[in-house]
Amino acid sequence: MTGPGGALVVTDLRVEFDGFVAVGGVSFDAHPGEVRFLIGPNGAGKTTCIDAITGLSKGTGSVTLGDQQLLGRSTQKIVRLGVGRTFQTASVFEGLSVLQNLDIAAGLHRSSLSLLRARRGVDPAIESALEEIGLSEERETPAGILSHGQKQWLEIGMMLVQEPRALLLDEPVAGMSQDERTATGELLQRIAQRRIVLVVEHDMDFMRRYASRVTVLHQGKVLSEGAVAQVQADPRVQEVYLGTAATTTAGSVPPDAMTETTTDAARHGEGV
């Protein structure tokens, strides 16, 4: 079920909010084995795309995972079909421990009756996820007191234990230190060997290091698509990012995102 095969294919996706077109006919696909990036300035519609794929916002068009149509299904059904996601602002269950968070996330494949039993021991899948996200030492810590980066990792771990076929990550490294970014990037590359990984990100440096293919969104439309170098050389992409640069103050830009002058301006330090 988790093996390679089905791709995530988005075709002509449209999302409107009361007449405002947030996503206007976006198409892209993502395959197991690549770390697929979705970038774009603030308000480009990246989060809305992920919301539509996961059933949180209503969209039209088509989103398929393998041979399954996802659009029009409930969120919980889409999750059960093998789509996991993280959120721009980490949303773990703060009152529960790291282990409990992972445990209820792994519950997906358990029978309803087993829900009535208390947890005994730790599933091997959860143990290996703890290992993978580097939180083995923190297993009993309430998720609410984890650092920002650790919360993001916990969210990735909660997704991993669900054994999804596709993982959608909304700004997973926002607010992380350089070392944490590297660890996250390597983790994503490992995950992507067997699964579909789609990353929404602002950090151009991070994107350059780990992306295999990139789609650039702007005002709800696909502006450019291709390999990293190809996209960066695209004059339309440069224009969009330089265009917003004029209206942005550099002071609000986190230092480690300052490496790429042409693109960082899109980042308002939002989500940090």
Add this chain to the structure above:
Amino acid sequence: MTRLKPWLPVIGIAVFAVLLLVVAPAVLSMHWLNNLGKYCCWAIAAVGIGLAWGRGGMLVLGQGVFFGLGAYAMAMHLTLESTAPGSLPVFMILYDPLASLPAFWEPFRSDAFTLAAIVLLPVIVAGVLGYALFKRRIKGAYFAILSQALAVALAVLISSTIRETGGDTGLSDFKYFFGFVLNDDANKVMVFMIAASLLILCLLAVWQLNRSRFGELLVATRDAEERVRFLGYDPANIKLVAYVVAALMASIAGALFVPIVGIITPAEIGASASILMIAGVALGGRASLFGPALGAMAIGWGQSSLGSSWPDGWVYILGLVFILVTLFLPMGLSSLFGKAKGLLWRSRGTPPDALDEPAPVLEPVGDGVTK
């Protein structure tokens, strides 16, 4: 200590069981034992409210509905049992000498039907109602108002159907309880024991639910309902289970209330009765295991001692207690124990277990028992 810790609540329940089932019958007068039985009924309903509200975040302001379903099912059965064969319940003849027994009374002649109704009626009503509300994502204040309105509606319905249900005067004068003479002290003790045992059972059931994976999911649903969908669960179903369990407990509470108190009226199930049920839960601590039960018992005791000797003052005291608890202890009196434990740990230099439930509170039981 650490190995013992997960079992502390069970030890607490065991101590509570000994107090209720062994100590109380030995030391209390018949009058106070009967009162304690009444508090046990409210405590049973409160344990369910603790699950639905404290753990599940559903402000069930109208548990009187389910309390009423159980109570009236039982009351109809006991009324028929106390009526000579071939004749009608007294109140019906009073209003209309030529009346015949309404059709919905008929099946309540059967012991088995009555017991089944006490269990199934609340499950069906709460199941259908909860399904409709939770699937439509009705929550928060809307849910609270709706459930309160239902309690009012049921009370009004009973008030206005005096010929069929006894109206505001209610149903009373029960002589038999499934063949046992209710006026006999030994049988009264038996009914008390049933109520107390069921309270213990409900506590055990909720303890198990709270520590189960379902319990974790319920808390997760309370804290971040939409996020739970991304775990692959429909939060509506999780809430529904807790809501139905709470309704069942309220119904059982109502059913036992009838033989213990000897009368049931719409006033016992309407808006203010429903609010009083939830008030005890808030006082004791809605999210803890023992808080709801002990809070409900404390309020019940206050009502029958202070409430009868000084009714006006009691209302003010109740109001004041609420203001103080809401302001300073929003998680109820049982959170005091969590805080005390935290202080203790800090002075010893060990961190408190942040996830731990407030320890079992046995203190306010004294309210009911030592009198």
